[in-house]
Amino acid sequence: MASTFSFDIVSDFDRQELVNAVDQVIRDIKGRYDLKDTETTVELVEESINVSTDSEFTLDSVHTILREKAAKRNLSQKIFDFGKVESASGNRVRQEIKLKKGISQEIAKQISKLIRDEFKKVQASIQGDAVRVSAKSKDDLQVVMQRLKQEDYPAALQFTNYR
Structure with a gap:
């Protein structure tokens, strides 16, 4: 596992x-x-x-x-x-x-800052026009997804490669 x-x-x-x-x-x-x-x-x-x-x-x-x-x-x-x-x-x-396709650098920075500030057990890293979010618990990741859905970013966000 x-x-x-x-x-x-x-x-x-x-x-x-x-x-x-x-x-x-x-x-x-x-x-x-x-x-x-x-x-x-x-x-x-x-x-x-x-x-x-x-x-x-x-x-x-x-x-x-x-x-x-x-x-x-x-x-x-x-x-x-x-x-x-x-x-x-x-x-x-x-x-x-x-x-519009891809997450701009400024939006990626906003997302990673929000994750760093609100979720201490979760790491976010900017990878090109995507943001990789990782944690030891799947539950933490699902809470992050729910929190990001509440925000209104100027880009349409999707969550992929959930593993």
Whole structure:
């Protein structure tokens, strides 16, 4: 039996679920009466979603649809980083929505500081864009997970590699 137990705190999302959500958004736009003639395009590229439409009003509608479809597919709203709205040719607007993946260094430091301050029997170490948490007791690790779920970090946190 292992002498210490651990888990990783990561910030990630299911790419296939995001692809499905974007496909549903595109289908909704084609089917909705108020968006049908706007020639709105939603394109999923490697690390962002590009939206082009005829006005900021329809852009807000696309945001709402995207958030709804993502929520139904258990994707966190925190993965979306809405960029600024730019004007494009032909009185159109476009926006790049960046997809956040990984825990930034400052958030990782906040998490490890919280663990150090509140849990004396638990160690936290920053490993790239993840935080490894280890302890001698599985119960301590579960208490840490519950405590971290109560915090509201600007990144979507998942717990992986629980051993």
